[in-house]
Structures are given as structure tokens and as C-alpha cells.
Amino acid sequence: MDNKTELLAKIQIWIADFGVKAISAFMLVLIGIQLARFLQTLVGNSLQKARIDATLGSFASNLVYIAVVAMTVIVAMGQLGVQTASFIAILGSIGVAIGLALQGSLSNFAAGILIIVLRPFKVGDYIECLNIGGTVTRIHPLNTTLITPDNRTIVAPNRKLFDDCLTNHSAQPHRRIDLVFGTGYENDIDRVKQIIWDVVERDRRILTEPKTLVGVLDWGSLGIRFAVRPWVQAADYEDVYFEIQEAVKKRFDEEGILVPCDLPRY
Structure with missing residues (x-):
């Protein structure tokens, strides 16, 4: 009876001790979740006020939430007597393995964060990179x-996009159009220049400053x-580029300006 009583007493003590630890661990988890939500909201609002891209803001706030919850769970497991050192080491090893497997995606992700923060371009800009040009419609972290x-x-x-040379045609409000027109030697230079000037001055989309060359x-x-070399608003670049060439050709025809058919234009 004495041995049974002693064993029962030890079990009761262990249950009581474990119950206190379990309640403490449970309370820690609850507090950690509330703290994680608070910090998530705080970080999200701060990034929104700082006008950081919504995609990056959402990712950063969610990352803070996950990190705080993970730390809370590890602390709670330690409270229950679980050896967390080996657990953390295992998580670290898994993280390294995942990092090596996804190093290409991680480099794209890091570049995406830098693009969102540094803003070399934004949605709606026309950019050129890797011999490809287009209008940006979406910037994703990857x-x-x-x-x-x-x-x-x-x-x-x-x-x-981040590592290679990138041209942003929409970064500046004005763009210069580079045009070349050829004529034969029998034409008068001053007359040809005046015809070109007349065409340029009639187009109100061409800016007076900077001056046309x-x-x-x-x-x-x-x-x-x-x-x-006329200057225009960036939005008018393409229309003016084509219409000026057509207008000059028509004026050359009207004025009898001869253009050798094999004369290089560019």
C-alpha cells in the first residue's frame, strides 16, 4: 500500500506540475498569437503610410506574423520540457536545404523586393531589357x-530585370525623337531644312523646350x-514618330525634293 500510495502521489504531483506547464504554454501561445496579430497590423499600416507597394507590405506583415508565432511555439514547447535546441537545429537544416533547392527563386524574390522598394520602374511604364520591350502590367515578388x-x-x-541594363522610357515626362531624312546633292540644303522646320512647327505636340535640332x-x-531631333511628351512619342515622317515625305513630293532610293535612312 505504501508503494502504491507513493506512486500515486508522484503521479498526482507530475500531473499537477505538467498541468501548470501546459496552461502556461497555452497562455504563451495565446499571447504570442495576439502579439503577432498586433505586430502584423502595425507593420502593415506603417508600410502603407510609407507608400510601400501593397504586395511587399502584405508579404512583410505576414512574414512578421509567422515569425512571431513560430518563436512563440518554440518557447511554449520549451515550457513543456521539450528539448528545443535539437528541434531548432533540424529546422535550420531544413531551411538550408530548401534554400539551396530554391536559390533561383530566392534570387528572383530578393530582386523583386529591391524592385518594389527602389522602383526603377512601376506599373504602366514602358521598359526595355534583354532585347524585349513592353508596358509593365504587374510586378510580382518573383x-x-x-x-x-x-x-x-x-x-x-x-x-x-534587376541585374541587366534596363531602359525605362516612361521615367521622364519628355522624350526625344531621333529622325533622319536623306536628299540628293542637287537639292538646296537651306530649302530642305526650311521644309523640315515647317513640318515640325506645324505639329503642336512637339515641344518648344527643349528646342528641336x-x-x-x-x-x-x-x-x-x-x-x-524634336522633343515630345512621352505619351506622344510613337504617334509623332510616324506622322512626322509621313508629313516630311509629302512635303518633299510637293516641293520636288529628290531622295535617292538607296540612300540609307539610319
């Missing part, structure tokens, strides 16, 4: 979606080439 002028959808890895580019074996 890739960026472009729509080309001929309506193709391009999904580009963020690492490529019209000048002789070079002398070739077949004729003379004139460089024309």
Missing part, C-alpha cells in the same frame, strides 16, 4: 509581366542626310 506593343505577354524573372548629319556617296 517576376514581372510585360505587354509588348503587338499584344504579347512576357513574364520576365526579376533577377534578369535640324542639321546635316553626314555626306554620303548618294546624298546628304539630315538629323531631326
Whole structure:
């Protein structure tokens, strides 16, 4: 009886002790979850006030929530007497293995975060990279979606966009159009320049500042080439580019300006 009584007493003590630890661990988890939610909201609101991209803000706030909950669970397991050192080591090993397996995705993710924070381009910008040009329609932490002028959808890895040279045609409000018109040597230079000036001055989309440049580019074996450099609003670039060439050709025809058919234009 004495042995049974002693064993029963030990069991009761162990149950009582474990019950206290279990309640403490449960309370820690509850407090940790509440703290995680509070920090998640705090980080999300702070990033929103700082005008950080919504995708990055959502990811960062969720990451804070997961990190706090994970730390709370580990602390609670320690409260129950679980050896957390080996558990953390196992998680670390798993993390390293996952990192090695997903190193390409992780590099794209890191580049995506930098793109969202540094903003070398934004949704709606027209960019060129890797011999591909298109309008940005979506920036994801792993890739960026472009729509080309001929309506193709391009999904580009963020690492490529961030590491390679990138041209953002929408970053500045104004763009310069580089045009070249050729004429034969029998034409008067001043007359040709005046015709080009007349066409440029009639187009109200062409800006007065910066000033348009019209000048002789070079002398070739077949004729003379004139460089024309008007400035326009970025949104008008394509329309003006094509319409100015058409207008100059029509004026050349009206004025009898001869253009050798084999004269290089570019």
C-alpha cells in the first residue's frame, strides 16, 4: 500500500506540475498569437503610410506574423520540457536545404523586393531589357509581366530585370525623337531644312523646350542626310514618330525634293 500510495502521489504531483506547464504554454501561445496579430497590423499600416507597394507590405506583415508565432511555439514547447535546441537545429537544416533547392527563386524574390522598394520602374511604364520591350502590367515578388506593343505577354524573372541594363522610357515626362531624312546633292540644303522646320512647327505636340535640332548629319556617296531631333511628351512619342515622317515625305513630293532610293535612312 505504501508503494502504491507513493506512486500515486508522484503521479498526482507530475500531473499537477505538467498541468501548470501546459496552461502556461497555452497562455504563451495565446499571447504570442495576439502579439503577432498586433505586430502584423502595425507593420502593415506603417508600410502603407510609407507608400510601400501593397504586395511587399502584405508579404512583410505576414512574414512578421509567422515569425512571431513560430518563436512563440518554440518557447511554449520549451515550457513543456521539450528539448528545443535539437528541434531548432533540424529546422535550420531544413531551411538550408530548401534554400539551396530554391536559390533561383530566392534570387528572383530578393530582386523583386529591391524592385518594389527602389522602383526603377512601376506599373504602366514602358521598359526595355534583354532585347524585349513592353508596358509593365504587374510586378510580382518573383517576376514581372510585360505587354509588348503587338499584344504579347512576357513574364520576365526579376533577377534578369534587376541585374541587366534596363531602359525605362516612361521615367521622364519628355522624350526625344531621333529622325533622319536623306536628299540628293542637287537639292538646296537651306530649302530642305526650311521644309523640315515647317513640318515640325506645324505639329503642336512637339515641344518648344527643349528646342528641336535640324542639321546635316553626314555626306554620303548618294546624298546628304539630315538629323531631326524634336522633343515630345512621352505619351506622344510613337504617334509623332510616324506622322512626322509621313508629313516630311509629302512635303518633299510637293516641293520636288529628290531622295535617292538607296540612300540609307539610319
